[in-house]
Amino acid sequence: MFDQLPLGRDAAAVRRRIEAMEKLLERSFTVPGINRPVGLDFLLGLVPVVGDVAAAAxxxxxxxxxxxxxxxxxxxxxxxxxxxxxxxxxxVPFVGDAADFFFRSNTRNLRIIRRHLDKYHPGTATVEG
Structure with a gap:
């Protein structure tokens, strides 16, 4: 997945990198039984302090x-x-783990970035299916 990401600074390359990072942090795999996608952000949140600092970075x-x-x-x-x-x-113990499960900051940020890119760089838009 990451070996094919472009290193350029153009809007299309940045979009692909950010989308890949969001997928890694928020939707890497699905929790069996509840069919809810989680990612590295949730897993890092389980490690007190150090994991939260890494996820924030x-x-x-x-x-x-x-x-x-x-x-x-x-x-x-x-x-x-x-x-x-x-x-x-x-x-905050336990509250933070639930927050990582429900409040997906990286997905929210990707939405903000996509709106910007769709407005100012429409050629970078991708069709999801």
Whole structure:
């Protein structure tokens, strides 16, 4: 999956990298029985403090990529707010684990980035099926 990701700074390459990171962090596999996708963010959240810091760092990388796209400061602040809220909740035992399961900051941030890319770089849009 990651071996085919482009290293360029163009909008299409950034979009593919961010979508791959979001999938890794939020939808890597499905929990049997409840059919709910979870990812590395949830698993890292199970490790006290260190896991939450690592998950926040990975989420911040998505915001860094968005910054390189030239997104507005307001959009970047919203995205950092999502990552920060997820990180702060993650520090609370059990509550943080539930928050990682239901509050998907990386998916929310991907939605913000996709809106920006669809508006300013429509050639990068992909059809999901």
């Amino acid at each position: 990975l989420g911040s990388w998505v915001v860094w990529e968005a910054r390189n796209l030239g997104m507005s400061k307001f959009q970047l602040a919203r995205m950092m707010g999502n990552v920060g809220f997820d990180a702060v909740l993650g520090l």
